[in-house]
Amino acid sequence: MEGAVRGRFATWVRRELKLQRGDERSERRRAARTRTVADVTNEQFERLSLNIRLQHGLMAISIVLLVLTGIPLKFHESGWARALIGLFGGPDVSPIVHRVGAVGLITVGLWHLAYITLFREGRWNLMHLLPRPKDALDAFQQIKFYLGLTDERPKFDRFSYIEKFDYWAVYWGMVIMIGSGTVLWFTDFWLRWAPKWATDIAKEAHSDEALLATLAIVIWHFYNVHLNPHKFPINRTFLDGKISARDMIEEHPLEYERLMNERQQQQAATSPGGES
Numbered sequence: 001m002e003g004a005v006r007g008r009f010a011t012w013v014r015r016e017l018k019l020q021r022g023d024e025r026s027e028r029r030r031a032a033r034t035r036t037v038a039d040v041t042n043e044q045f046e047r048l049s050l051n052i053r054l055q056h057g058l059m060a061i062s063i064v065l066l067v068l069t070g071i072p073l074k075f076h077e078s079g080w081a082r083a084l085i086g087l088f089g090g091p092d093v094s095p096i097v098h099r100v101g102a103v104g105l106i107t108v109g110l111w112h113l114a115y116i117t118l119f120r121e122g123r124w125n126l127m128h129l130l131p132r133p134k135d136a137l138d139a140f141q142q143i144k145f146y147l148g149l150t151d152e153r154p155k156f157d158r159f160s161y162i163e164k165f166d167y168w169a170v171y172w173g174m175v176i177m178i179g180s181g182t183v184l185w186f187t188d189f190w191l192r193w194a195p196k197w198a199t200d201i202a203k204e205a206h207s208d209e210a211l212l213a214t215l216a217i218v219i220w221h222f223y224n225v226h227l228n229p230h231k232f233p234i235n236r237t238f239l240d241g242k243i244s245a246r247d248m249i250e251e252h253p254l255e256y257e258r259l260m261n262e263r264q265q266q267q268a269a270t271s272p273g274g275e276s
Contacts, residue, residue: 065101
């Protein structure tokens with residue numbers, strides 16, 4: 001009996017010490033963040049250019065149309081699916097709406113391809129979106145931070161590993177969806193050159209990738225961008241393209257440092273006596 005009581009007491013002490021250390025870590029994190037942003041002004045930085053925001057808008061509208069008219073086909077035996085198809089005009093009209101969304105997605109895909117090849121801004125952003133070894137280290141550091149094993153968050157530059165995952169997942173998804181969707185749209189043409197099983201594979205790939213993309217958008221993208229406690233209920237950057245200095249320091253400290261250094265260098269170059 002005495003041994004059992006001693007064991008329970010030791011377990012309680014360890015748990016209390018662990019909770020206390022966790023509270024101390026949380027307090028240090030809050031204090032560090034408060035000191036970091038205490039003197040930050042209300043300055044706004046451009047995060048997304050008008051070109052990017054227009055691309056995002058067209059893609060968002062296209063995806064909404066594709067999801068609302070496409071996902072019900074996968075669950076066509078359910079009542080909600082039949083009701084949603086009926087909302088878009090039934091089986092005769094909803095495929096037309098779906099193809100309108102498909103044209104929008106193809107358009108934004110070609111638009112973005114031109115953007116990252118013909119525009120200097122696009123090429124610059126693409127270079128910063130390429131995966132690097134630091135992304136794996138940042139992900140590991142983030143996990144350690146969430147588990148309370150360190151007080152230091154990973155420091156992100158222009159794009160975090162989460163944003164890079166978002167970007168490349170969309171690009172890969174567009175290749176799959178547009179490729180398989182084109183086969184399904186022009187089935188008779190493709191059957192002249194390919195066996196029947198090729199169109200069957202395209203149908204399954206289109207259906208499964210559509211469900212995966214929908215879940216990724218709703219669960220992953222919406223939470224990280226809009227629904228997490230720091231951004232809820234909406235992150236307005238996709239509308240006005242702006243990010244505050246406070247958010248820049250919190251989310252992209254390396255980019256903020258670079259911009260501040262560039263500003264100081266420009267000021268030094270233009271100030272009296274700054275030119276050599």
